[in-house]
Amino acid sequence: MLPDWAMDTLAILTQVFILLLGTGALLAIIFFIIDISQTRDAVRRNYPVVGRFRGLFTTLGEFFRQYFFAMDREELPFNRAERDWVYRSSKGEGGTIGFGSTKPLTPVGTAIFVNCPYPMLDDDGADAESMLIGPFARQPYDAPSFFNISGMSYGALSRPAVRALSRGAGKANIWLNTGEGGLSDAHLEGGCDIVFQIGTAKYGVRNPEGGLSDEKLKAVAGHERVRMFELKLSQGAKPGKGGILPAEKVTDEIAAIRGIPAHQASHSPNRHPEVGDNSELLDFVAHIRDISGKPVGIKFVVGAYGWIDELCEDIKARGIESAPDFFTIDSGDGGTGAAPMALMDNVGLPIRESLPMVADILRRHGLKDRIRIIASGKLLLPSSVAWALAAGADFIQCGRGFMFSLGCIQAMKCHKNTCPTGVTTHKKSLQRGLVPKDKAEKVATYANTLREHVEIIAHSCGVSEPRKLKPMHVRLVEANGRSKAMDRLNFIPPEELRKAGSLPEQH
Template sequence: MEFVMAVLQYLALLFVLASGLGVLAIAAMFWLDTRQTSDAIRRNYPVIGRFRGLFTELGEFFRQYFFAMDREEMPFNRAQRNWVYRAAENKSNTVAFGSTRNLNIPGTPIFMNAVFPPLDDQFATTEPMVIGPHCREPYVAPSIFNISGMSYGALSKPAIQALARGAGKAGIWLNTGEGGLAPYHLEGNCDIVYQIGTAKFGVRDEAGNLSDDKLRQMAADPRIRMFEIKLSQGAKPGKGGILPAAKIDEEVARIRGVPRGQDAISPNRHREVDDFDDLLDLIGHIREVTGKPVGFKTCIGSADPWFDFFKRVKERGGECAPDFIAVDGGEGGTGAAPMPLIDLVGMPLRDALIRMVDLRDLAGLHDRIRIIAAGKLVAPADVAWAICMGADFVCAGRGFMFSLGCIQALKCNKNTCPTGITTHIPSLQKGLVVEEKDKRVAAYAKAVIHEVEMIAHSVGVAEPRQMRRRHVRVVTDSGATRQMNEIHPSVHLGLTGMARARGHKQFEEALKRLQIEGEEL
């Protein structure tokens, strides 16, 4: 009994001390809040005003888990993320009762199933496609769905390792992003697309200029299949890459050739490229040095300048053309970008892709230049839509981040990613187990490809790239649907294609602008 009383007295003393400390803490906060001048709420409502900041910080969490409906969140809603999670875990993505998608929203694509689709043993299977037929080493790309450029530095070591190994398991390519080639990109023995950013990380000399010796060194690795010149990206067109200083450790600094302790800011464009002739010269130079396909990535603000580009290609000859063009929509993602650029600059992919495809086809370069589409294309329907519009390949970045376990915490630029994907803090990276996540990456890629092939099978074609704009309808402002080929007629090669183009008034001016010295294409 005496022991119990002693414990109770001890607990009472602790309570009094804790209460006293609590009162002192509140008094200190009251004194500080009434004297600080930066926050009006805390000054007018000392102590309790501090809860506003806490609730603002937690609001994002509560909306995501408790209040937002499945298809309400941005930039990716819960339905989209859950599809990727289940696909990455090799779980069934079948649903019951009915769709939760609102099919009355303008812009919603609806695929047109065939009356008599092919039998199940005539399944639509993806065929490999050649990129760069004029190169010394053309690339026979096996997959329609691949991994977009995400740099080591922006992503963590285990994230790059898992992506590379997963890409190798799935038979898809992995784009390095502008941060240069890290040893972790090569671990999966997958096909690599080496992106040359405006800072030319990994292939530049001490003065920051493009180094032919380093290009040859990179090209000597058979795993590097293509080179992509980054002109701009959808998340921040007109501004170069931004890698916050907090994410630049010793290894990242060494691979990129940048100092530690300050942000790594890439130029907003390639200094030696002032016009389309310079761009074609650069493409030709890199292709000659490396012997491999070379193209470029861009986010377009208007189709108007690209008339001149294709005109110059026609004037100089098809062999000078880029082997591919990667079209990034203004809705593309990034690790860090100014809000005005990420929100308001750059044409959305649904407009940009159609314009670039039509210009390529009007110029008669359908089989010469491959089109790669990117910009929030994470689910099979997104990929199938892009192919119907004329894309030859589709790349995704954030979809593969979800396959790694990304929870859309929106901390990519703060080096505090809770899933270890975009942080260089070892204690956070340990949550990303490479030996498990690479399987998820491969499973996600295979699931997307399989379901795109399923859509192609349903609309009645033997290969996904045989899908056309006539195979998809889109919801209009009135709520009715129209076939895409009625809104944006397709243009194909040859005299028949040109005759069709002549039948649509919207192509008349385009054909005139692409004429060379009065000669029709």
């Protein structure tokens, strides 16, 4: 027979069990009445109580797929193999794997690099040289690195994230693009080179009416570390749509930096009101360059492309000094903190098509050496960066790769202020997990490892440094299963150059 204390414990447990069972039954009855009475959800009305599990399983499904069910190469926008490479590289563990590749080489468009029989010895290789941007600006920029941090606004990103990126960029000697959210002390903290992006709302350099303030522009240009200005015409994830910052992310500090009301959602115009055609674009670029004294370029995602050809004609008519100092070409599958799904999924050419196209247009007009090309959009692995250099890019900007180096787990909650790793949230409790000093080391290590592995590809192809990679070094898989050298592909049929992709009639 059980001792008295055991009998007492058993009695208490029995009572607790009965209480829990009764509470569960009562809740089930309450939920049953609520579900069968409500009219908003058909599933819950037809299947009361049980129908509630549908929403739970839908929510949990993305997590189970990511960690248990999806194969290493299946997920979007970045699969596990890609994310793991960045995680390992940011920790200094390198990119070495064993047994064999899991990357399929048969899908159409797959890039295969052409190794040479006598590759460049690593000891004979050369470090990638710096490259001058903006020779006609009063203060040209001799950019030291071909791989840099893309535009991600303070506001879309948290303060600890921006501080870590600034410090990491300084350690790796790469530039940090501010995104359209203005310049903060967090950007300047690490002593890195800064590219200031001017979005359609002119955050950080706007007057009370929302136009460009020359006085504020001069003040920003007065910072020694601000090296260039990037005029954003469109962004890959939302071409034709301005930036979106939810009200919960517009803190007092961010509102002061941007020059907007606090705690109110902020939506940028879908284009610059000052720029309605190519002539006005060149005038605006010249104005910003004259006020700032620094190189000025434009950022856009390619859709229609006839206007680029016409822009080159206008530049040649005015003189090459009138040209934007660089083109930042964003991909139609680029990233963002928040964008309408209709645009994110369906509008804009991917970088695989648009980059060679723009490079070809500039070569045809003799402007390739005048206008530097910066490629952006899912270029976070050595293979994609090496491809971009071979396709005509002079520089690469990457955003989400550096987010992974900060600890991003692709929770895809950037627009909800609930980022579990503190990268895109302004909740102090969630930011606590992101320590800038530690993450800065990972940012720098990721950048250095990627550049090292791009050099490995370049040496395998027989060239001394990455920028010497050319289209002839890459073959693209075609529909018949065979590959074709990229330098033999026509990205713009000559007969279509004028008639296809021309500007809308109102322009």
